[in-house]
Amino acid sequence: MNKTYDLIIVGAGPTGITASIYAARKGMDSLVLTGDIGGQTAWSGDIENYIGYQFITGTELTAKFEEHMKKYGIEVRENEEITEIRKNDDILISTGKEEYQAKTVIIASGKRSRLLDVPGEDEFRSKGVAYCATCDGPLFAGKDVAIVGGGNSALEAALQMAKIVNQLYVVNNTSELGGDAVVRDKVEAFSNVTVLNNSSVTAISGEAFVERIEVETSGEKKDIAVQGVFVEIGLIPNSEFKSDLKKNAWGEIEVNFRNETNIPGIFAAGDVTNVPEKQIIIAAGEGAKAALGAFRYLAKRK
Amino acid sequence: MKNVKVYSTPTCSHCVRLKQFLADSDIEFENIDVSQDQAAAQELVAKSGQMGVPMLDIEGEIIVGFDKDKIVAILGL
The missing domain is CATH 3.50.50.60 (FAD/NAD(P)-binding domain)
Incomplete structure (x- = not known):
């Protein structure tokens, strides 16, 4: 002892x-x-x-x-x-x-960080799945990226990423984005940002790296091609x-x-x-x- | 002295701490800011098979993250 x-x-x-x-x-x-x-x-x-x-x-x-x-x-x-x-x-x-x-x-x-707990999340951790936009964000410059979450931390991540990525999806499971109005307005002003409300990510897949996510919106599922998924769900x-x-x-x-x-x-x-x-x-x-x-x-x- | 390359971003705390640790240990290194250099960012992915910083390349030995124990072992500190 x-x-x-x-x-x-x-x-x-x-x-x-x-x-x-x-x-x-x-x-x-x-x-x-x-x-x-x-x-x-x-x-x-x-x-x-x-x-x-x-x-x-x-x-x-x-x-x-x-x-x-x-x-x-x-x-x-x-x-x-x-x-x-x-x-x-x-x-x-x-x-x-x-x-x-x-x-x-x-x-x-x-x-x-709370985990998404969907298939592919663990397998693609650091291979497209990330939890720190501040740290790893710059590696996704020019790529298509999804941010999961609709609160302040998701919106802050969206603000950082929108400037450098090609297309940014914000996957939010409620009917509208939460967080502070000031930040929300800034995010929505970007032309390359698509907000998907009432939506959740149900799977992450690809070969060596993330290639797509499956998103369920009000009961309907579709695939979206992304190379990065940032999890910001609390x-x-x-x-x-x-x-x-x-x-x-x-x-x-x-x-x-x-x-x-x-x-x-x-x-x-x-x-x-x-x-x-x-x-x-x-x-x-x-x-x-x-x-x-x-x-x-x-x-x-x- | 071994050739040490650090792939980092300026906004990543573990990168800053890793570089400080190397400096404190009198290890010379080349810092590669992947937020300013897309070719270097791709090099990081190719070398480490992942997309996270910091990444350390010590003459072909790859360390992902700030893993002090591994760095000490490889550099014989």
């Missing part, structure tokens, strides 16, 4: 990184276990509502976050996905690779690891306003929780609250 940390933080998006900095400043011996750095911020496009920056890209803000965390010499282990959290006297965390032990834990594992919380944590109907970990879960010593913060409003600045603030909460919990326990 490894040493016992004061605090283990799961995740290194804005929440986990902020928590790690607050914990470091309180002198807590902490470890960050994470799949990647930046979380959803890393694949955000333009950010205009993170205070202090009138305009910054997700890539730049992620770099700033990481730089800030590095300044404190915080121990970070990447490519670690947790599989189980359980509490005995201390709290035990298993990843596929190792077991870790801590007196307190902050779960800041965030959310990830997010699901990264909370499936084994635990006795209480979650709501959407799988979000339930916390009170102090970021305490139903298990003493285990805190949760940011997008993986039931906190209202999912924003980078809120995620960061929640991370700070959780770290200070964990510090107080530890001080009382000693």
